[in-house]
Every structure is written in structure tokens, then in C-alpha cells.
Amino acid sequence: MLQITALTKTEAENCPIRQILSKVTGKWQLLILFALQDGSLRFGALKRVIGDITQRVLTENLRSLERDGYLTRSVDPGPPVAVHYQLTELGRELAGLLETLAEWAARNHGVIRKARQRYDG
Amino acid sequence: MLQITALTKTEAENCPIRQILSKVTGKWQLLILFALQDGSLRFGALKRVIGDITQRVLTENLRSLERDGYLTRSVDPGPPVAVHYQLTELGRELAGLLETLAEWAARNHGVIRKARQRYDG
DNA sequence: CAGTATCCTTTACGATACTG
DNA sequence: CAGTATCGTAAAGGATACTG
Numbered sequence: 079m080l081q082i083t084a085l086t087k088t089e090a091e092n093c094p095i096r097q098i099l100s101k102v103t104g105k106w107q108l109l110i111l112f113a114l115q116d117g118s119l120r121f122g123a124l125k126r127v128i129g130d131i132t133q134r135v136l137t138e139n140l141r142s143l144e145r146d147g148y149l150t151r152s153v154d155p156g157p158p159v160a161v162h163y164q165l166t167e168l169g170r171e172l173a174g175l176l177e178t179l180a181e182w183a184a185r186n187h188g189v190i191r192k193a194r195q196r197y198d199g
Numbered sequence: 200m201l202q203i204t205a206l207t208k209t210e211a212e213n214c215p216i217r218q219i220l221s222k223v224t225g226k227w228q229l230l231i232l233f234a235l236q237d238g239s240l241r242f243g244a245l246k247r248v249i250g251d252i253t254q255r256v257l258t259e260n261l262r263s264l265e266r267d268g269y270l271t272r273s274v275d276p277g278p279p280v281a282v283h284y285q286l287t288e289l290g291r292e293l294a295g296l297l298e299t300l301a302e303w304a305a306r307n308h309g310v311i312r313k314a315r316q317r318y319d320g
Numbered sequence: 321c322a323g324t325a326t327c328c329t330t331t332a333c334g335a336t337a338c339t340g
Numbered sequence: 341c342a343g344t345a346t347c348g349t350a351a352a353g354g355a356t357a358c359t360g
Binding site: 187 | 203204205206207208210211215216217218219220221223224225226229230233234247248249250251265266267268289292293296297299300301303304305307308310311312313314315317318319
């Protein structure tokens with residue numbers, strides 16, 4: 079098992095596990111992976127499914143996920159052009175793990191909300 | 200299952216699952232949970248174990264995790280004072296799930312690094 | 321349709337100094 | 341020892357306008 083704590087600043091920057099986990103960080107990557115679990119989607123559809131993401135941010139996050147190999151981007155030159163995004167096997171694996179996390183969150187959100195109220199009071 | 204996509208901006212802000220997952224977001228919460236998995240630690244020890252976190256940021260993140268009920272803070276008034284942080288059952292559950300994720304990252308970081316090189320080239 | 325470009329705000333984080 | 345206070349930086353994100 080690789081070490082991810084007790085690291086100096088430069089070690090931490092080069093830690094591959096931290097780099098990967100930092101991708102799950104951020105509001106959007108997880109939601110994008112979820113949205114693509116049922117099959118490929120075009121840019122516009124993806125934007126509608128997620129709902130509250132801007133075009134610029136969606137593009138940014140798609141590029142980042144594509145770079146790491148979680149999804150593929152394929153252009154069907156029209157006109158009009160149609161760009162399809164689809165999870166890779168790696169992306170499906172990660173999406174599955176994150177879904178476990180989301181299900182846990184769904185089961186426990188009541189408890190957590192109460193904890194917050196207690197702390198704030 | 201609660202819905203976490205296709206939400207308006209205000210729905211998203213009130214989505215309990217998104218709120219919980221946003222806690223895993225950020226560089227530090229996950230590392231703090233990991234550091235406390237083997238038992239309680241004092242503030243200073245926790246800081247040393249993580250290595251590259253500042254005092255201010257550690258405090259901030261500990262308060263946030265305490266607020267959600269993932270850990271408890273107990274003060275042993277000295278002098279000198281000693282403050283112990285310890286995972287709750289909820290915290291241990293979350294830490295376990297995140298460890299699964301970290302192990303997956305450890306197994307796949309080679310593949311991901313290669314994907315990045317291909318994309319950048 | 322699927323983006324870019326620009327500008328702005330917010331949030332996280334870092335560095336350093338100080339304190340009961 | 342375990343913080344708080346203050347200041348500054350950087351990255352993420354939001355809003356809006358424009359384009360092949």
C-alpha cells in the first residue's frame with residue numbers, strides 16, 4: 079500500500095493516490111460520471127441532466143476526466159456536429175465506487191443533519 | 200434513492216447527498232479520517248502524521264468533521280491542555296468507504312498516469 | 321450544437337505572528 | 341499545547357457574450 083500521509087509538501091504533490099483522489103474532489107466530476115453510467119450522452123444532454131452546471135465548467139471537467147482516461151470524446155461531424163461522451167471501463171469502475179459512497183450518504187443524511195443541528199445549537 | 204442530478208441551483212444547494220459528498224471534497228478531510236483510523240490522536244500528533252497541513256487548515260477541517268458527527272473532540276484540561284480527536288462510528292464507516300477508494304487509486308495510478316501522458320502528447 | 325473568451329466572485333489554502 | 345488572528349495567493353466556479 080502506498081503511503082499518503084506523513085508526507086512533505088513535494089512528496090504530497092507527487093503522490094499518485096492524492097492526485098487521483100483530487101479528481102473526485104470538486105463538485106462536478108462525480109456527477110458527470112454518474113450521468114454517464116447509463117450510456118453515452120451528448121454535450122447538451124449531459125448539461126441538461128446535471129442541471130445546474132455552466133457550459134464552461136462542464137467543458138473543463140470533461141477535458142479533465144478525458145485526460146485521466148475515465149471517458150472518451152467522439153465527434154460526429156454533422157452538420158450539425160454531435161459530440162458523444164462515454165465512460166471507459168476505468169470510468170465505470172470509479173463511478174461504481176462513488177455510487178457506493180453516494181448510497182451511504184443517502185442512508186445517513188438524516189443522522190448527519192441532526193449532528194449539524196446539535197453542533198450549531 | 201435520492202436524486203442528485205437534474206436539479207436546479209437551489210435544489211442542488213439543499214440536496215443532502217451533495218452536501219455530504221462535498222465534505223469528501225477538499226484535500227484534507229479524507230486524510231484526517233485516515234489518520235484517525237487506528238485510534239485517537241492529539242492535535243499535534245495529527246498534524247505531524249498528515250505532514251503537510253497548516254495549523255489553521257487542520258483546525259478548520261477538524262471543526263467541519265466534528266460538526267457533521269464524524270469525530271469527537273475531547274479536552275483534557277492540563278496544564279498543559281491535551282485535546283484528543285477520535286472517530287465516531289459514522290466516521291469509521293466513512294473512512295472505510297474512502298479507503299476502498301484509495302486502494303482502487305493505488306491499484307490504478309499506473310494506468311491513469313499513462314492515460315495522461317497519452318492525452319498530453 | 322458544442323464549444324471559447326472574458327470577467328468576476330467565492331472558496332480553499334498557505335504563511336506567519338501571536339496567545340491562554 | 342492547541343489553538344486564533346491577519347494577510348495574501350491560487351484554484352474553482354458563476355455569468356454572460358460570442359463563434360465555427
